[in-house]
Amino acid sequence: MCSSSVIYGRKVDLIAMLDTTVIQEFQRIVGTNHALQEEALTTSYTTDWTGRFKGASPMVLRPANTSQVSELVKVALSAGLSIVPQGGNTGLVGGSIPLHEEIVISTLRMDHCDPVDALAQQVTVDSGVTLAQAQTHVSPFDLEIGVDLAARDSCTIGGMIATNAGGINVVRYGPMRDQLLGIEAVLSDGSVISHLEGLEKDNTGYNFPGLLAGSEGTLAIITKARLRLHPRPSERCSAMIAFKTVDDAVVATSQLRRALPALQAVEVIFSEAMSLVSNHIGASVPVGAGSQAWLIVEVAANTDPTDELAHAIDDLGPLAVDVAVGLDTATRNGLWQYREKITEAIATQGTPHKLDVTLGASRLSEFVTEVPALISRVDGQATTVMFGHLGDGNVHVNILGAGGDEPNEGVDDVVLNYVAQLGGSISAEHGIGTAKREFLHLNRSEAELAAFRAIKKGLDPRGVLNPNVLIPPEYS
Ligand SMILES: Cc1cc2nc3c(=O)[nH]c(=O)nc-3n(C[C@H](O)[C@H](O)[C@H](O)COP(=O)(O)OP(=O)(O)OC[C@H]3O[C@@H](n4cnc5c(N)ncnc54)[C@H](O)[C@@H]3O)c2cc1C
Numbered sequence: 001m002c003s004s005s006v007i008y009g010r011k012v013d014l015i016a017m018l019d020t021t022v023i024q025e026f027q028r029i030v031g032t033n034h035a036l037q038e039e040a041l042t043t044s045y046t047t048d049w050t051g052r053f054k055g056a057s058p059m060v061l062r063p064a065n066t067s068q069v070s071e072l073v074k075v076a077l078s079a080g081l082s083i084v085p086q087g088g089n090t091g092l093v094g095g096s097i098p099l100h101e102e103i104v105i106s107t108l109r110m111d112h113c114d115p116v117d118a119l120a121q122q123v124t125v126d127s128g129v130t131l132a133q134a135q136t137h138v139s140p141f142d143l144e145i146g147v148d149l150a151a152r153d154s155c156t157i158g159g160m161i162a163t164n165a166g167g168i169n170v171v172r173y174g175p176m177r178d179q180l181l182g183i184e185a186v187l188s189d190g191s192v193i194s195h196l197e198g199l200e201k202d203n204t205g206y207n208f209p210g211l212l213a214g215s216e217g218t219l220a221i222i223t224k225a226r227l228r229l230h231p232r233p234s235e236r237c238s239a240m241i242a243f244k245t246v247d248d249a250v251v252a253t254s255q256l257r258r259a260l261p262a263l264q265a266v267e268v269i270f271s272e273a274m275s276l277v278s279n280h281i282g283a284s285v286p287v288g289a290g291s292q293a294w295l296i297v298e299v300a301a302n303t304d305p306t307d308e309l310a311h312a313i314d315d316l317g318p319l320a321v322d323v324a325v326g327l328d329t330a331t332r333n334g335l336w337q338y339r340e341k342i343t344e345a346i347a348t349q350g351t352p353h354k355l356d357v358t359l360g361a362s363r364l365s366e367f368v369t370e371v372p373a374l375i376s377r378v379d380g381q382a383t384t385v386m387f388g389h390l391g392d393g394n395v396h397v398n399i400l401g402a403g404g405d406e407p408n409e410g411v412d413d414v415v416l417n418y419v420a421q422l423g424g425s426i427s428a429e430h431g432i433g434t435a436k437r438e439f440l441h442l443n444r445s446e447a448e449l450a451a452f453r454a455i456k457k458g459l460d461p462r463g464v465l466n467p468n469v470l471i472p473p474e475y476s
Pocket of ligand 1: 049084085086087088089090091092094095096107127148149150151154155156157158159160161162163164165166167168216217218220221222223343344429430433466469
């Protein structure tokens, strides 16, 4: 069966790109049912979650274990093929999509969790385990994974490591890199590195988990991870607080961080995002209609943290316009849906440009206030919808209606340059992928990019693994 596809306006006979013996080798390794060729079967692996990135692949391979990944990589290397590693395909910067006719290695069948090591408070899981699956696995031990995000039902532990995912609890537990005590991965020559003992102290040279966290599939295919677990607090309380200005919300965030050692999350919804999500879920704004910003704050502890949260909010004085508190699970979930449904609400409006940035606390208010005007100067049709993780200075800038389906370089250019000018990061937690590759120089010096190239060349001299992601072409 031969399949063809349009890639950036070009008709490509994809299957013809692969030698018959290579196809047979791939089929032998994973089984014919897991070596997908027909376009109808590969489409969900070649288009991203937002619909912004559409690629095509001659073959999507679904290995069941590390040794199959290793064998596949060896065949690809000797056939001169490039690989896009893929987990849940929820990434938002195009890093998991075969935009250059690469083959895809999907980890979704690698979904085994080892028994929880309750003594050490650790667990080893396959890279294709979804976050929700891992959460369910550790929950009977009153333990939790330190990173949580709204894509939990689909995103995988391997993808979360590869992107160094952040999410809603970074303010307490740090990003994915901080959860890693060991890793197993397949390198570009098919060799396997495995260091899963989970020792808290282990200064025996280079730290592979640290290196692979945020490497976006360019250095190795992660096959297993040893994760640090955290005792799950038994009591939780959430509040939504409305603020007249963005600046007030920023000042309040700083005060709450100082006052609440049990702070688990400080999320922010700005006005456009609040109207969009309220319409989407068919509910009114819970508190402070007409405000500029709302924080959703969660505290979690083993003794009821409600009083602690109430005092901290009282101490905000006139900064807080109005407050709604969620004590039981249903009310808490009711408040959280305003934050968790935003991405979905945006997706109903078209294909957004998503820019995920971090600003220092002192520049946040200026950024949020200025950026919609900057964007409309480039594209008069564009609407800017912002929300994010204010406790980490992380703002998600979503631009709707900007210049059709193709990335509007003008809008990206103006926002990312502005971020760099304010001393911020052009990627807070989504990574660089293909979307921000050409902007990486805004945050990384010549010397750093040269070091990136040296690391890439050292571990992947033939450019087998995600060669078109993260590192700008001139440094590849
Ligand atoms: C609704 C929604 C909410 C989100 N919220 C957040 C959020 O709060 N915080 C956040 O950080 N992100 C968020 N994201 C983005 C996304 O969920 C994360 O980037 C996630 O970590 C990607 O995991 P994945 O398994 O889907 O990876 P994929 O999308 O499949 O891949 C992402 C990158 O990792 C590489 N990769 C995947 N698996 C492996 C592997 N096993 N070995 C090596 N490389 C690999 C890919 O090549 C690609 O470069 C959100 C996305 C959605 C759709």
